[in-house]
Amino acid sequence: MASGIKVTDEVVTAYDEVKQKHKFKYVTFKVSNCDTKIIVEDKVKESTWEEFQASFPKDGARWSVYDFDYKNKEGQDRNKLILVKWCPDTIKIKAKMMHSSSSHALKKTCPGVVIQASDRDELNFDEVRDKILQTSQ
Numbered sequence: 001m002a003s004g005i006k007v008t009d010e011v012v013t014a015y016d017e018v019k020q021k022h023k024f025k026y027v028t029f030k031v032s033n034c035d036t037k038i039i040v041e042d043k044v045k046e047s048t049w050e051e052f053q054a055s056f057p058k059d060g061a062r063w064s065v066y067d068f069d070y071k072n073k074e075g076q077d078r079n080k081l082i083l084v085k086w087c088p089d090t091i092k093i094k095a096k097m098m099h100s101s102s103s104h105a106l107k108k109t110c111p112g113v114v115i116q117a118s119d120r121d122e123l124n125f126d127e128v129r130d131k132i133l134q135t136s137q
């Protein structure tokens with residue numbers, strides 16, 4: 001199901017600033033107030049994983065592209081872009097449906113390992129790293 005919500009050029013530019021230029025640690029996106037497009041909500045230059053986890057609102061759906069640093073099984077430093085789909089259970093059904101149906105367009109525009117989360121426990125660093133390691137094999 002397509003929502004008809006467009007990904008703005010600003011989103012594409014922000015994604016590039018994380019991926020290519022490493023200008024930001026993460027960028028957060030949301031659906032605009034008029035429900036017609038996905039826009040940039042925040043750009044953060046420096047952040048710990050814990051600060052990133054805490055940045056998601058309890059009452060709203062978001063997407064975020066995060067420049068994830070980790071060690072592989074051999075102990076080597078690695079880096080991977082992840083796309084976090086944040087959709088808390090507490091938001092209204094209409095907002096959940098809009099977020100879900102808009103995610104496909106964003107995933108095409110902002111590729112990365114997708115992490116779905118509805119609460120902060122699902123953003124456990126070790127579990128996210130394990131998912132990345134599984135997809136990197």
